[in-house]
Amino acid sequence: MKLYCCTFASKKFIKKQINQKKYILNSGFEEKEIFSCNTSILDEPYLKRINKVVDKLNNGECVGFSFKPYFLSLILNRIKNGDIIMYIDVNDKPKKGIKEYIKKKFTANPKLGIIATGTNYPNIKHLSSFHKENLSLELIMSSNLFAQPEAGVLVIKNSETTKALINTWYEMTLINYLQTNNSTSPKDRFDQETLFTLSRIYKIIKIESWLFYKLTGKGLRRFIDFEYLRFNSN
Numbered sequence: 001m002k003l004y005c006c007t008f009a010s011k012k013f014i015k016k017q018i019n020q021k022k023y024i025l026n027s028g029f030e031e032k033e034i035f036s037c038n039t040s041i042l043d044e045p046y047l048k049r050i051n052k053v054v055d056k057l058n059n060g061e062c063v064g065f066s067f068k069p070y071f072l073s074l075i076l077n078r079i080k081n082g083d084i085i086m087y088i089d090v091n092d093k094p095k096k097g098i099k100e101y102i103k104k105k106f107t108a109n110p111k112l113g114i115i116a117t118g119t120n121y122p123n124i125k126h127l128s129s130f131h132k133e134n135l136s137l138e139l140i141m142s143s144n145l146f147a148q149p150e151a152g153v154l155v156i157k158n159s160e161t162t163k164a165l166i167n168t169w170y171e172m173t174l175i176n177y178l179q180t181n182n183s184t185s186p187k188d189r190f191d192q193e194t195l196f197t198l199s200r201i202y203k204i205i206k207i208e209s210w211l212f213y214k215l216t217g218k219g220l221r222r223f224i225d226f227e228y229l230r231f232n233s234n
Contacts, residue, residue: 001083001084002033002080002084003084003085003102004035004083004085004086005024005033005034005035005071005085005088005094006034006036006086006088006089007020007034007035007090007168008037008090009036009038009090010039011038016091016229016233017036019233020088020090023093023094026096026112026220027094027096027098028098028099035075035078037075041071042070049174050174050177063174063177064172064174064176064177064178064188064190065067065151065190066177066190068173069167069169069170069173069191070086072156073163076162076163079158080095081158082156082157082158083157084103084154084155084158086098086153086154086155087153087154087156089150089152089153090228090229091228091229092153092224092225092227093225093228093229094223094224095224098224101222102115102155102169102220104157105220110209111204112157112206113156113157113159113161113202114154114155114156114204114205114206115155115206115208115220116155116195116208117153117210117213117219117224118148118149118150118207119147119149119192119209119210120147120210121147121149122145122146122148123143123144123146123147123148123192123193123196124144126148126193127143127178128188128190129191130179130180131176131193131197139197139200142200143196145201146207147207147209147210148192148196149195149196149199149207150192150226151191151192153226161204162204164225165202165204165205169195170187172194172197172198173191173194176190176193208220
């Protein structure tokens with residue numbers, strides 16, 4: 001069971017991605033365990049599907065965050081089944097101990113597929129109009145009761161099942177994007193709300209409680225300094 005780290009940066013975030021890499025190395029990852037990706041990984045099938053070009057993506061068009069599950073599916077195809085990939089946003093800083101925590105969680109629960117940290121707000125807070133109108137009553141109720149996942153850090157154990165789930169996640173973000181007239185606002189988190197829906201269906205997706213972390217100091221969040229690099233350039 002090997003553990004890898006991957007990041008993604010559009011053109012305007014490349015410098016930040018380079019800066020982040022030293023923190024990834026300091027947290028315990030080796031150079032050969034890091035995938036530093038950019039928009040060049042988004043191939044023709046993806047660009048044709050979203051009807052966009054790389055230049056627009058480099059200028060900040062997030063296309064409903066559909067690029068995230070799409071490129072993650074490509075990375076999963078590069079590693080062996082049973083290996084683990086940690087995705088981390090370029091604004092976030094990993095801390096020492098994160099590799100050990102991840103390995104411990106997956107060793108303790110072999111059926112675990114994906115780990116995400118929970119936010120401190122319910123899923124309904126950032127739910128698209130499309131989903132508010134089309135999700136089942138059960139999912140709307142769950143969205144009021146349970147936290148939306150934080151998609152800035154995800155840990156995925158590679159398997160045929162998780163690859164299928166990541167592909168499904170991609171399709172769901174794309175549907176959401178296309179059904180909202182190809183536009184997103186700063187408050188739209190199509191990646192997080194669709195991942196929430198998948199987590200309500202498949203229990204191999206674990207969303208760690210923000211409240212549990214605040215009360216005990218335990219969890220993946222302990223090893224991530226979220227948004228650190230947004231405010232610190234050193």
